[in-house]
Amino acid sequence: MDCTAILVAKTRDGNDRFYVKVALFRALVDGFPSAMARATPHWLHEIDHTADVGINVTAPDRNTLYERAALGTFGVLTDLTTVEERMSKKVTVEASDPERLMVRWLSELNFLHTTKHLLFSRFDVEVSGPDDALTLRAACHGEPIDRDRHPVYTEIKAVTYHDMKIQHHDNIWEVQVIFDL
Numbered sequence: 001m002d003c004t005a006i007l008v009a010k011t012r013d014g015n016d017r018f019y020v021k022v023a024l025f026r027a028l029v030d031g032f033p034s035a036m037a038r039a040t041p042h043w044l045h046e047i048d049h050t051a052d053v054g055i056n057v058t059a060p061d062r063n064t065l066y067e068r069a070a071l072g073t074f075g076v077l078t079d080l081t082t083v084e085e086r087m088s089k090k091v092t093v094e095a096s097d098p099e100r101l102m103v104r105w106l107s108e109l110n111f112l113h114t115t116k117h118l119l120f121s122r123f124d125v126e127v128s129g130p131d132d133a134l135t136l137r138a139a140c141h142g143e144p145i146d147r148d149r150h151p152v153y154t155e156i157k158a159v160t161y162h163d164m165k166i167q168h169h170d171n172i173w174e175v176q177v178i179f180d181l
Helices: 062-077 098-116
Strands: 006-010 017-021 044-046 053-059 087-095 118-128 134-144 165-169 172-180
Touching (some): 062 098, 062 118, 062 134, 062 172, 098 118, 098 165
Antiparallel strands (some): 006 017, 044 053, 053 172, 087 134
């Protein structure tokens, strides 16, 4: 599956556009969606938005949706093909609804990136509980930033709630995420 997604970013005044090409992903393992694709996957699309950067992610199930949103986030930050699985980090977040869980999840990953200087290229996510008391447990696989091997395209200031919605229809899960750069 070779398709390309481009994330659209705009300057603060909303005039000049520049594009951040999403990094290429690794090959799917046995067709299972939680693995990375070799080319920018069909499930990651640009959002033409007045905010800094937006992604739209689709998945066949809830766990994969959270995994892919994390991959899309790190695809904004770096070329994921350069990130090796040299270490794992356990992450647990809780929230009172699916959108809050997504923001807390991606915010925790961004916190680890900015404070511990980590990049992740694979995520094993399990979401449990009813929609009003969700828990996400994940193993995040990656490595510390190596400036000689990892291009850092930008920094994410915040994962926003702006226009965030998680939908489930026709056996497809979908989320839209806007990042403040």
